[in-house]
Structures are given as structure tokens and as C-alpha cells.
């Protein structure tokens with residue numbers, strides 16, 4: 628690897644020239660889930676077309692627990708079949724923090740929770756979801772990034788293994 632790892636906000640990454648990304652072996656975009664979509668993933672997806680020689684991944688944090696079936700649907704639909712050939716998408720359960728949420732998001736969540744509460748034919752699952760989402764919770768854990776780290780590192784591991792092989 629010619630460059631060390633870098634952590635950039637999207638707005639800073641958008642200012643970088645094409646050359647800046649050239650020497651990285653692996654690039655990962657992280658965003659949050661809003662109404663089932665990975666927020667601001669478009670920039671990465673457009674760039675990724677020219678980064679097919681790299682290890683590429685996207686991850687999404689959200690309020691849903693990892694084992695929520697909606698997460699599987701999200702993972703299937705987040706990118707196209709073509710994009711799946713060179714990008715792997717991950718999901719990491721996170722939570723809701725109403726104290727840190729901006730007013731429009733807080734209002735949207737309030738409306739969503741009250742719509743679910745008032746829904747006449749709401750299932751037990753929907754009722755439980757509404758109660759859970761009515762207040763802040765944190766189900767995040769740093770361990771959920773491990774599969775992403777392993778995936779991004781694989782290309783390096785291969786390169787390392789080959790180097791080792793040559794020495795023998």
C-alpha cells in the first residue's frame with residue numbers, strides 16, 4: 628500500500644482530484660439509512676465505475692437491528708446487479724439519538740411513530756417498532772465493522788500472500 632488509511636467527510640472527498648484516489652487499494656463509503664435508502668451514496672457509486680481495480684464497499688448505519696428482514700431487502704436493492712460485481716454493501720445496526728437529531732428529522736420521526744401508533748390494522752411487530760422508535764436507543768457496537776474491515780483487507784492479504792510465496 629502506497630498510502631496510509633484516510634478518513635474523509637464526503638464533502639471533503641468531493642473536493643479531491645481524481646489523482647488523489649489513485650493509490651488507494653480499498654475505498655469504502657459509509658452513510659445512514661433514511662426511509663430505506665443509503666443517504667448520499669450517489670457520489671461514491673458514480674466514482675466507483677472508475678475504481679473497479681480497487682476493493683470497494685459501502686456501509687449503512689440505521690435504527691433497524693441487523694436481523695430485521697428489511698435489512699436483507701435493503702442489502703439486495705441498495706445497488707444494481709452490475710454494481711454488485713465490484714462493490715459489496717454492508718449494514719451495521721446503530722440506533723436513534725433524538726438529542727442529536729436535527730429538527731426536520733425529529734419531526735419526521737415523530738410523524739412516523741404517531742402514524743404507526745394510530746394505524747388501525749397495525750401488526751404486533753409494527754406496534755413494537757413504534758414504541759421502540761419513540762425514544763432514543765443505541766444498539767451499535769464497534770464489532771459490526773469487523774466484516775467490512777476483513778473485506779477491505781482481503782486484497783492486501785492476497786498481495787501479501789503472493790509476496791510471501793515468492794520469498795520461499
Ligand SMILES: Cc1cc2nc3c(=O)[nH]c(=O)nc-3n(C[C@H](O)[C@H](O)[C@H](O)COP(=O)(O)O)c2cc1C
Nearest residue numbers: 659660661662663688689690691721722723732735
Ligand atoms: C427521517 C429518518 C428516517 C430513517 N429511516 C430509517 C430506515 O429506513 N431504516 C433504518 O434502519 N433507520 C432509519 N433511520 C435511523 C437512522 O438511520 C439512524 O438513527 C442512524 O444512526 C443515523 O446516522 P448517524 O448516527 O450517522 O447520524 C431513520 C432516521 C431518520 C431521522
